[in-house]
Amino acid sequence: MSEVGHEVVVGLDASTASRHAxxxxxxxxxxxxxxxxxxxxxxxxxxxxxxxxxxGESESHEPVQQAMRxxxxxxxxxxxxxxxxLEIRTEMLSGDPVEVLAGKSEHAELLVVGSSxxxxxxxxxxxxxxxxxxxxxxxGPVVITRGGDQTGQESPQVVVVGVxxxxxxxxxxxxxxxxxxRHRCRLVAVHAWSDLPLDYALAWDLDHDEAHREASExxxxxxxxxxxxxxxxxxxxxxxxxxxxxxxxxxxxxAELLVVGSRGRGxxxxxxxGSVSHAVVHAxxxxxxxLRG
Numbered sequence: 001m002s003e004v005g006h007e008v009v010v011g012l013d014a015s016t017a018s019r020h021a022x023x024x025x026x027x028x029x030x031x032x033x034x035x036x037x038x039x040x041x042x043x044x045x046x047x048x049x050x051x052x053x054x055x056g057e058s059e060s061h062e063p064v065q066q067a068m069r070x071x072x073x074x075x076x077x078x079x080x081x082x083x084x085x086l087e088i089r090t091e092m093l094s095g096d097p098v099e100v101l102a103g104k105s106e107h108a109e110l111l112v113v114g115s116s117x118x119x120x121x122x123x124x125x126x127x128x129x130x131x132x133x134x135x136x137x138x139x140g141p142v143v144i145t146r147g148g149d150q151t152g153q154e155s156p157q158v159v160v161v162g163v164x165x166x167x168x169x170x171x172x173x174x175x176x177x178x179x180x181x182r183h184r185c186r187l188v189a190v191h192a193w194s195d196l197p198l199d200y201a202l203a204w205d206l207d208h209d210e211a212h213r214e215a216s217e218x219x220x221x222x223x224x225x226x227x228x229x230x231x232x233x234x235x236x237x238x239x240x241x242x243x244x245x246x247x248x249x250x251x252x253x254x255a256e257l258l259v260v261g262s263r264g265r266g267x268x269x270x271x272x273x274g275s276v277s278h279a280v281v282h283a284x285x286x287x288x289x290x291l292r293g
Contacts, residue, residue, distance in 0.1 A: 007037040009108040011101045011133075014040075014071045017114030021145040022075045023082055024287065025112040028143075030083035031182045034109050038075055038090045040068050041097040068092055098132045105139035110289075112143045134262065134281060134290050141175060145287045157185045157256035162248050162276065163222045164191065168261025170222065171291040176259040177226040179289075180233045183256070187235045190251050191219040192244040215239045245279035252284045259289045 008029040012018045022038060029036040042064070072090040079088055093100050105111035113133065134142050161176035163169050173189070180187045193215055216239050227235060240247045252258040262277045281288050 006107075006109050007035050008032065008110045008112065009037045009039060009101070009104050011097070011111070011113045012038055012040045012072065012075060013114075014068065015114065017145070019075060019078065019114075021112050021114035021143075022079055024143070024145045025110070026079035026082045026086060026088075028110065028112070030086050032109060035087035035089065036079060037104070037108075038072055038079075038088065039101065039104060040072065040090075040092050041100045042068075042092065042094045043097060044094055065092060098136075101133055102136045102139060105133070105136070105142065108140045110141050110143055111139065112145060115144050115146055134277070134292070136292065139292060141289050141291050143287060143289045144281060146285070157183065158188055158254065159183075159185045159257045159259065160188045160190060160248065160252045160255045161259040162191075162244060162261070162280075163189050163219055164244070164261075165218050165222055166261060168291050172259045172261040172289075173222055173226050175289060175291055176257075177230045177233055179257060179259070181230045185233075185256055187233050188238060188251055188255070189219060189223055189235060190238045190240065190244075190247050191215055191222075192247050193239070193241050212239060244276045245283070248276070248280050249283045249285070252280075252286050255286045257287050257289060258284050259291070261291045 008025050010018075010022045010025045012022060026036055069092065072092070076088050076090065079086060101111060101113075111133065134144075159176050159180045161172055163173060176187060176189075179185065193211055216237070219237050219239060223235060223237070227233070238247070238251060242250070248258060248260065258280060260277050260280055277290055281290065
């Protein structure tokens with residue numbers, strides 16, 4: 001059996017978006033040759049409100065748990081249709097969904113959750129759980145799926161990655177190349193000028209040609225190692241004067257996946273996401289992977 005610590009974990013809440021996330025995760029787990037964990041977290045207040053008592057029996061949570069068990073079993077069958085033979089297990093847990101899933105992500109290969117739709121701030125999985133999960137600055141990558149992903153289609157798809165030279169950006173580039181190689185996607189690497197050092201960007205005598213050259217060199221250096229390790233991945237480099245979030249959202253239209261690094265502000269509980277990560281998570285029209293740390 002595969003090691004539990006390297007599972008692809010999906011947070012489920014019985015929504016359509018949640019089932020879509022499970023399907024995406026099943027394909028990715030099969031591609032990575034990792035087992036899949038389907039996890040549902042009952043908020044403790046919900047269990048308190050849904051207690052039932054049968055004649056002669058103690059209080060029970062069985063009705064709501066049985067309904068979720070049926071949902072989990074149905075999602076297992078859905079995932080096996082997508083990836084026959086995939087190793088899948090399920091868990092029903094209780095507590096704060098953010099804290100429980102964040103704990104699961106500490107040793108997970110990926111944590112996958114669903115969103116309610118293109119451009120919506122209303123992330124599902126018990127209210128804002130998905131958004132709050134992204135604020136945790138430890139754990140594996142968080143993937144927020146949206147409807148209409150096209151992994152597995154015969155025509156080459158596109159993966160977009162944001163590059164700014166930071167440590168998290170390096171991890172994002174590695175993630176993007178690995179995904180593109182396994183799924184036979186083309187890669188579009190985007191670097192915006194506003195990610196240049198602040199004192200340089202604010203200089204009154206900024207030479208735009210020189211700035212563009214330095215930005216192009218930074219982008220090429222950031223991609224070089226992964227490009228050598230993945231010669232099968234076709235790469236297009238984009239250097240732009242647009243704001244980073246705008247450039248990434250526009251580049252991701254029609255893409256299979258957008259990969260970004262989180263610039264979180266320390267380990268504080270539910271800290272604020274970096275502005276670029278926050279913007280693309282809510283505005284990108286495709287599935288988004290956020291590399292935390």
